[in-house]
Amino acid sequence: MTYRIAPSILSADFARLGEELSHVIAAGCDWIHFDVMDNHYVPNLTFGPMICGALKPHAKTAGGVAVPIDVHLMVQPVDALASAFADAGADLISFHPDASGHVHRSIQAIKAKGCKVGLVFNPAEPLDVLDWVIDDIDLILIMSVNPGFGGQSFIDSALRKIEDVRRRITACGKDIRLEVDGGVKVDNIRRVADAGADTFVAGSAIFGQPDYKSVVDAMRLALGTAA
Numbered sequence: 338m339t340y341r342i343a344p345s346i347l348s349a350d351f352a353r354l355g356e357e358l359s360h361v362i363a364a365g366c367d368w369i370h371f372d373v374m375d376n377h378y379v380p381n382l383t384f385g386p387m388i389c390g391a392l393k394p395h396a397k398t399a400g401g402v403a404v405p406i407d408v409h410l411m412v413q414p415v416d417a418l419a420s421a422f423a424d425a426g427a428d429l430i431s432f433h434p435d436a437s438g439h440v441h442r443s444i445q446a447i448k449a450k451g452c453k454v455g456l457v458f459n460p461a462e463p464l465d466v467l468d469w470v471i472d473d474i475d476l477i478l479i480m481s482v483n484p485g486f487g488g489q490s491f492i493d494s495a496l497r498k499i500e501d502v503r504r505r506i507t508a509c510g511k512d513i514r515l516e517v518d519g520g521v522k523v524d525n526i527r528r529v530a531d532a533g534a535d536t537f538v539a540g541s542a543i544f545g546q547p548d549y550k551s552v553v554d555a556m557r558l559a560l561g562t563a564a
């Protein structure tokens with residue numbers, strides 16, 4: 338199993354976002370998680386495609402290897418902003434199916450822009466839509482907090498949902514990432530992995546500490562993939 342750690346820059350210092358990206362990439366993270374909130378679908382407001390575009394040149398290692406930008410859209414409607422983020426350099430774009438009038442159309446539109454596409458499920462949102470579109474997507478993102486804010490506590494029922502999603506991915510046979518978002522820390526990441534997740538968003542756990550690398554290393558150690 339290849340595990341990926343995706344720091345959420347929602348918890349970074351917004352006055353120094355470019356530097357924060359460089360630091361967290363130097364700490365060995367795999368993806369940059371970019372939380373887009375619209376003060377409508379969720380009660381908070383963050384950043385748009387212009388900030389994504391400004392950060393894109395910083396999303397690379399010191400050796401020049403690109404680090405994927407993983408855009409998590411908490412917006413309604415979905416399609417116009419998804420398209421703008423694709424133009425701004427997003428590599429993966431995930432949206433909440435309950436925020437789109439036509440989920441299949443939104444998926445196809447994101448793919449047509451050359452991005453990988455994901456669906457995001459809130460803690461109380463059923464997975465039924467996967468019955469119809471799992472073959473079309475690259476990523477499933479399970480929310481383990483209610484979307485809108487960093488620093489909340491992990492909701493345990495997400496573990497059962499992750500197990501369910503892992504079964505669905507195995508049954509469909511496609512290479513689909515299973516990402517988990519909210520309240521992931523060094524001391525619970527192993528449990529989340531055991532439930533079947535392979536990609537871990539962590540905001541406050543990483544940016545809330547002075548030494549990002551020590552947190553990323555501790556997470557990899559817990560996952561059994563220490564360098």
Ligand code: DX5
Pocket residue numbers: 345347348370372409482483484485486487488489518519520521538539540541542
């Ligand atoms: C919540 C966001 C998360 C958030 C996670 O709506 O989608 O990505 O930043 O933050 P932590 O890791 O602090 O729970």
Ligand code: ZN
Pocket residue numbers: 345370371372409518538
């Ligand atoms: Zn997120």
